[in-house]
Amino acid sequence: xxxxxxxxxxxxxxxxxxPGIGRxxxxxxxxxxxxMETEKVDGFTNAVSKMRHEIVFCEDxxxxxxxxxxxxxxxxxxxxxxxxxxxxxxxxxxxxxTQQYSGLYHVLGGILSPLDGIGxxxxxxxxxxxxxKASGIDEVIMAISPTIEGDTTSYxxxxxxAGSDIRITTIARGIAFGGELEYADEMTLARSIxxxxxxxxxxxxxxxx
Amino acid sequence: xxxxxxxxxxxxxxxxxxPGIGRxxxxxxxxxxxxMETEKVDGFTNAVSKMRHEIVFCEDxxxxxxxxxxxxxxxxxxxxxxxxxxxxxxxxxxxxxTQQYSGLYHVLGGILSPLDGIGxxxxxxxxxxxxxKASGIDEVIMAISPTIEGDTTSYxxxxxxAGSDIRITTIARGIAFGGELEYADEMTLARSIxxxxxxxxxxxxxxxx
Numbered sequence: 472x473x474x475x476x477x478x479x480x481x482x483x484x485x486x487x488x489x490p491g492i493g494r495x496x497x498x499x500x501x502x503x504x505x506x507m508e509t510e511k512v513d514g515f516t517n518a519v520s521k522m523r524h525e526i527v528f529c530e531d532x533x534x535x536x537x538x539x540x541x542x543x544x545x546x547x548x549x550x551x552x553x554x555x556x557x558x559x560x561x562x563x564x565x566x567x568x569t570q571q572y573s574g575l576y577h578v579l580g581g582i583l584s585p586l587d588g589i590g591x592x593x594x595x596x597x598x599x600x601x602x603x604k605a606s607g608i609d610e611v612i613m614a615i616s617p618t619i620e621g622d623t624t625s626y627x628x629x630x631x632x633a634g635s636d637i638r639i640t641t642i643a644r645g646i647a648f649g650g651e652l653e654y655a656d657e658m659t660l661a662r663s664i665x666x667x668x669x670x671x672x673x674x675x676x677x678x679x680x
Numbered sequence: 681x682x683x684x685x686x687x688x689x690x691x692x693x694x695x696x697x698x699p700g701i702g703r704x705x706x707x708x709x710x711x712x713x714x715x716m717e718t719e720k721v722d723g724f725t726n727a728v729s730k731m732r733h734e735i736v737f738c739e740d741x742x743x744x745x746x747x748x749x750x751x752x753x754x755x756x757x758x759x760x761x762x763x764x765x766x767x768x769x770x771x772x773x774x775x776x777x778t779q780q781y782s783g784l785y786h787v788l789g790g791i792l793s794p795l796d797g798i799g800x801x802x803x804x805x806x807x808x809x810x811x812x813k814a815s816g817i818d819e820v821i822m823a824i825s826p827t828i829e830g831d832t833t834s835y836x837x838x839x840x841x842a843g844s845d846i847r848i849t850t851i852a853r854g855i856a857f858g859g860e861l862e863y864a865d866e867m868t869l870a871r872s873i874x875x876x877x878x879x880x881x882x883x884x885x886x887x888x889x
Contacts, residue, residue: 472773473773475743475751475752475772476735476745476750478734478744479744482731484727485728490712491708496700499699499700501731503698503699504731509732509733512732513732515695515728516725517725518691518693519691519710519713519724520725521691522687523716523722526687526714534684536684536685541685560711561707567683567684568681570682
């Protein structure tokens with residue numbers, strides 16, 4: 472693409488660096504910003520700049536935070552006996568958006584992946600163990616993707632609590648809502664039969680939604 | 681979506697205002713910016729802010745410009761006898777990117793649309809007529825979308841030059857490269873037969889690409 476304006480070109484180049492944004496989409500965004508009032512564009516750039524400069528990570532759970540401790544860790548209404556272990560902050564947002572969980576979180580910052588050089592020391596596992604031991608947490612919920620690396624990570628973490636009274640659980644695996652049985656992989660289908668639930672559980676989940 | 685950080689939420693809200701960006705895509709961009717170095721994010725916000733604050737419109741052709749006259753109008757290498765009339769600055773970028781045109785442009789800022797209250801006075805038509813009369817321009821190329829409003833606009837503009845020696849042309853219409861005849865609409869197909877070209881023309885365009 473050839474631009475007659477360096478200002479437009481620079482802005483398009485910057486937008487193109489974002490994930491999934493090609494040059495045509497970037498141009499569409501830039502032309503939209505060009506049509507917007509100056510104050511609104513300032514609002515956009517200020518929000519982005521402020522977000523990047525002021526955001527910190529919660530010293531307890533490693534979630535993104537506006538202060539030293541995040542809104543979830545400081546919320547007196549949350550259940551302080553449960554901690555949900557997730558891979559990234561995106562998982563926190565996903566679980567929070569379901570409005571089905573009222574406990575605390577712990578963001579690992581990744582999963583064990585020896586091929587990528589990510590071992591237990593690269594993840595927030597040590598702080599999890601220390602945090603659980605120092606507090607009244609009695610259940611650690613593993614909400615890690617059910618891949619080989621994810622299962623390895625869940626297993627590794629559960630071993631850290633071996634011999635203690637901490638209950639280690641994992642999110643349910645099975646056929647997704649709206650999913651069709653014939654397209655489910657054998658492993659998922661097999662586990663969903665082996666770990667079948669009384670139908671009342673299913674009905675109660677539905678009615679809570 | 682529920683965010684535990686107001687900073688993230690504000691940034692996601694701002695991105696969601698851009699065209700074609702839903703909240704999930706906005707979140708992906710914000711998390712990407714969060715992973716980027718602070719300097720790179722500053723580069724992004726500065727480019728956007730500078731673009732919006734410093735861009736002006738060329739006083740000759742109404743294209744976006746970094747100064748009072750745009751890079752195309754001030755380029756001594758351009759053919760000053762041709763002016764290509766387009767609807768928006770996006771069309772200028774599209775035509776420039778083909779690298780097939782070396783003349784000047786004139787951006788109308790829209791097309792005639794009585795239903796939307798857009799008449800000749802809302803468009804940059806007066807400046808086009810004055811510009812053509814005051815300069816050595818001898819060809820006005822209409823590069824307007826072939827819709828009813830577009831054709832009306834082309835016709836209206838061509839009438840402004842009635843009785844003068846100015847040559848008024850329009851971009852070729854026909855079957856798009858790679859298009860299939862059976863899916864072409866009747867009007868396009870009929871015109872492409874009526875306005876058929878010697879095959880040498882077609883070959884020479886191909887070899888220039």
